[in-house]
Amino acid sequence: MIEARGLSKSFGKVQAVREVSFTARDGRITGLLGPNGAGKSTTLRMLCTVLQPDAGQALIDGHVVADEPIAARRLIGVLSHSSGLYPHLTGRENIAYFGELHGLARREALRRADELVEMLDLAECAQRKAKGFSQGQRLKTALARALVHAPRNLVLDEPTNGLDVMSVRSLRVLLDRLRDAGQCILFSSHVMQEVAMLCDDVVVIAHGTVVASGSPDELRARSGEDGLEDAFVKLIGSGEGLG
Amino acid sequence: MRGILTVFRKEFLENLRDRRTIFSALLFGPLFGPLFFVLMINIMQQQAETRDEQQVEVAVSGGAYAPNLLALFAERGITVKPVTLDEAGARRAIAAGDQRTVVVVPQEFPSRLAAGQPADISLYFDRSSEMGSSATNRVRDAVDDYGRHIAQSRLLLRGVDPTLLRPVVVKGIDVSTPKARAVLALGTLTFFVILAMLTGGLYLAIDSTAGERERGSLEALLTTPLPRSYLIYGKILATTAYMLLSLTVTLVALSIALQFTRLEDWGMSVDLSPRSVLAMVLLTAPLSLAGAGLMTIVASFTRSFREAQTYLSIVLMVPTLPLALVGLLDLKPTVAAMATPSLSQHFLMTRVLRGEWPQGWEILLSAGVSLALGLLLAWIAGRLYEREQILG
Numbered sequence: 061m062i063e064a065r066g067l068s069k070s071f072g073k074v075q076a077v078r079e080v081s082f083t084a085r086d087g088r089i090t091g092l093l094g095p096n097g098a099g100k101s102t103t104l105r106m107l108c109t110v111l112q113p114d115a116g117q118a119l120i121d122g123h124v125v126a127d128e129p130i131a132a133r134r135l136i137g138v139l140s141h142s143s144g145l146y147p148h149l150t151g152r153e154n155i156a157y158f159g160e161l162h163g164l165a166r167r168e169a170l171r172r173a174d175e176l177v178e179m180l181d182l183a184e185c186a187q188r189k190a191k192g193f194s195q196g197q198r199l200k201t202a203l204a205r206a207l208v209h210a211p212r213n214l215v216l217d218e219p220t221n222g223l224d225v226m227s228v229r230s231l232r233v234l235l236d237r238l239r240d241a242g243q244c245i246l247f248s249s250h251v252m253q254e255v256a257m258l259c260d261d262v263v264v265i266a267h268g269t270v271v272a273s274g275s276p277d278e279l280r281a282r283s284g285e286d287g288l289e290d291a292f293v294k295l296i297g298s299g300e301g302l303g
Numbered sequence: 304m305r306g307i308l309t310v311f312r313k314e315f316l317e318n319l320r321d322r323r324t325i326f327s328a329l330l331f332g333p334l335f336g337p338l339f340f341v342l343m344i345n346i347m348q349q350q351a352e353t354r355d356e357q358q359v360e361v362a363v364s365g366g367a368y369a370p371n372l373l374a375l376f377a378e379r380g381i382t383v384k385p386v387t388l389d390e391a392g393a394r395r396a397i398a399a400g401d402q403r404t405v406v407v408v409p410q411e412f413p414s415r416l417a418a419g420q421p422a423d424i425s426l427y428f429d430r431s432s433e434m435g436s437s438a439t440n441r442v443r444d445a446v447d448d449y450g451r452h453i454a455q456s457r458l459l460l461r462g463v464d465p466t467l468l469r470p471v472v473v474k475g476i477d478v479s480t481p482k483a484r485a486v487l488a489l490g491t492l493t494f495f496v497i498l499a500m501l502t503g504g505l506y507l508a509i510d511s512t513a514g515e516r517e518r519g520s521l522e523a524l525l526t527t528p529l530p531r532s533y534l535i536y537g538k539i540l541a542t543t544a545y546m547l548l549s550l551t552v553t554l555v556a557l558s559i560a561l562q563f564t565r566l567e568d569w570g571m572s573v574d575l576s577p578r579s580v581l582a583m584v585l586l587t588a589p590l591s592l593a594g595a596g597l598m599t600i601v602a603s604f605t606r607s608f609r610e611a612q613t614y615l616s617i618v619l620m621v622p623t624l625p626l627a628l629v630g631l632l633d634l635k636p637t638v639a640a641m642a643t644p645s646l647s648q649h650f651l652m653t654r655v656l657r658g659e660w661p662q663g664w665e666i667l668l669s670a671g672v673s674l675a676l677g678l679l680l681a682w683i684a685g686r687l688y689e690r691e692q693i694l695g
Contacts, residue, residue, distance in 0.1 A: 108526045110522055110525050133526055138522075140522040143519065144518040144519030144521070146520065148317045148321050149313070149317055157309070157313050158527060160313075161306065161527040162528060202523070
């Protein structure tokens with residue numbers, strides 16, 4: 061379970077995130093929806109210990125991130141904005157390296173990498189250098205890397221960016237499978253259709269603060285709009301570009 | 304601790320597969336220096352030999368007016384080529400490259416000489432031509448001696464001791480041993496060695512900081528439970544390892560390359576036996592940690608690979624460029640010098656090249672200060688990575 065309690069963060073004079081609170085529960089996919097620059101990435105970075113909140117708390121399975129960053133990192137798998145793989149390592153080595161960084165012995169990390177290669181259907185990337193991977197292969201490898209220590213919680217920052225329809229679909233199948241296994245999944249997106257399709261819960265964020273949350277149906281009902289797109293525009297309170 | 308080793312092993316192996324790293328660490332840096340050196344020494348030697356063996360030729364106009372001068376030229380192995388040139392003609396001949404040196408003896412020369420008046424002899428030459436200047440010097444020496452002989456004979460005729468004219472006699476005595484002379488010639492050698500060593504870690508230092516950020520893999524790294532400072536320690540260690548590799552390859556290449564020069568013909572010998580190569584590697588190694596730490600810190604502040612490359616190529620000059628000058632100035636190794644990283648390694652290496660062994664305190668001071676600086680820089684780099692601004 062991932063909890064944000066009144067998280068705030070400023071960079072210089074710019075307040076990026078203001079008192080953001082929400083809960084992403086186990087066995088559910090929670091979507092953080094908002095236009096570009098709304099504060100999604102900053103919020104996720106605070107949740108996964110990369111940034112320190114100015115105020116408020118982030119909790120992973122009850123551990124306060126600021127107090128126990130190492131414990132929190134063990135419980136969370138992160139797929140960051142850019143999936144950055146090491147171009148001269150093979151897919152398998154990329155995955156296993158992070159296993160080792162998470163404290164697995166080398167042999168154990170390689171075994172776990174093989175497991176994930178099978179699970180994510182990555183056989184064609186396993187022995188190849190990451191240099192020539194397609195966008196979809198990069199994403200899957202980065203996802204495997206995030207899962208290498210079998211975390212209970214998974215945070216994905218805009219995972220569908222730049223993916224083709226087929227890759228988005230296979231990602232959806234995968235996330236569904238992880239959700240059904242009882243994991244807590246939190247991901248951000250600025251594309252509403254995606255959120256509507258993938259998520260059980262939606263947290264709408266605009267101008268650094270939470271403007272609405274609930275299931276897609278609830279959000280539609282609350283805004284009085286039928287289509288989710290109209291509901292979204294109404295909720296963020298402007299005709300602001302959705303990117 | 305195991306985390307540091309994990310990072311170290313990954314960085315080391317990944318970069319072993321990167322052609323760019325291999326090129327700069329193990330090929331370009333280590334081979335460029337020695338090659339340059341052998342070329343330079345061979346050219347210097349060739350020049351010196353041609354200078355000495357060369358038949359110096361001088362064009363003389365109006366030689367008939369000074370037959371004793373022509374005899375002196377012949378005695379000194381200077382070939383006389385009789386020409387007929389006036390002043391303008393002599394200038395043209397030098398400018399066109401037809402002659403290196405032209406001596407013009409004017410028609411009135413014998414009569415002035417006979418009258419005991421100062422008699423002019425003009426010497427035309429081109430000072431900007433290196434090959435010409437040594438030939439010209441020999442001609443000028445001969446003409447000077449010719450004048451001196453005349454003066455001496457005039458004094459003797461008048462019953463005066465000619466030595467009165469030379470109250471001070473300068474005797475130049477070169478006391479440098481052949482080895483020391485070689486070290487002077489090889490003065491810039493340590494510059495190449497240390498430059499090659501630092502260059503060996505250049506790509507790693509960039510790749511593991513600015514590269515990691517540009518690639519987008521840094522954020523993922525920061526979400527692993529490994530303390531951030533350990534990450535950077537592992538990276539610095541890998542950078543250090545590449546520097547040591549580079550250092551070893553450079554010195555080995557140098558000891559092989561110098562076999563293709565004929566320093567012995569010059570009465571020079573440089574000790575680059577396997578034993579002294581090993582000693583030089585060990586004496587210089589402590590500097591690598593400081594180099595790796597410095598480069599990592601500077602690269603951490605840059606936003607991209609390209610930017611890092613620009614800054615680091617400047618940073619590289621800081622510990623190396625002074626060595627190129629120190630080697631030529633032949634400074635003495637004081638305590639302060641031995642406590643200065645890079646400078647102290649220069650002196651230690653120079654000692655070994657001379658076939659001497661550095662003293663114990665020198666080795667300890669040099670290694671101690673360099674290692675301490677390296678540890679300090681590594682610690683600073685670690686602290687830098689604890690800050691969240693490091694994400695850029």
